[in-house]
Amino acid sequence: EPEVTQTPSHQVTQMGQEVILRCVPISNHLYFYWYRQILGQKVEFLVSFYNNEISEKSEIFDDQFSVERPDGSNFTLKIRSTKLEDSAMYFCASSGLRDTEAFFGQGTRLTVV
């Protein structure tokens, strides 16, 4: 069964450092998403991406965040200068046609120290 894969599974970084979280969406999907979940809290939307551009973003997705689909298979989330409060699980998701379900990866646990 096709799946969304995320790497790394766990990343520890120092405050102020840049991190790149990587995702390989399902190959024929068109819509891509990043979500985050702070420990014990709900899943929060960050950004959606379609046709090589951001289609929607939340207030959380400020100038410190960026997304890219560099090579037609990977979908990355970059945080330029990490803060302690960026520590969370980050989930990538992809979906096909507009009306269909999304498939989520297993997440990357980001710990900022």
Add this chain to the structure above:
Amino acid sequence: DAKTTQPNSMESNEEEPVHLPCNHSTISGTDYIHWYRQLPSQGPEYVIHGLTSNVNNRMASLAIAEDRKSSTLILHRATLRDAAVYYCILRERNYGQNFVFGPGTRLSVLP
């Protein structure tokens, strides 16, 4: 975004049916009703979705009220592996819109 309301938690016994309710009184005609679940330490997992008619798949059934203001996710025989947080989400069909997660219902399954 149209909102959904779910109970914070529910309990079920193993091998019994579970009915997870969701209220969405402000649903619009173009909103699909999606259900996802999140097992401990995992990413959200698709369960089922529908628009107007009841839907069945290998995981669950979705019963949608005639006025579409509420729906019920039905797990026919709960197993211990079904213990998770279940999210009822409305998603507008026309724009590939993101999924807005609420707090969901935490389902506990007792052996």
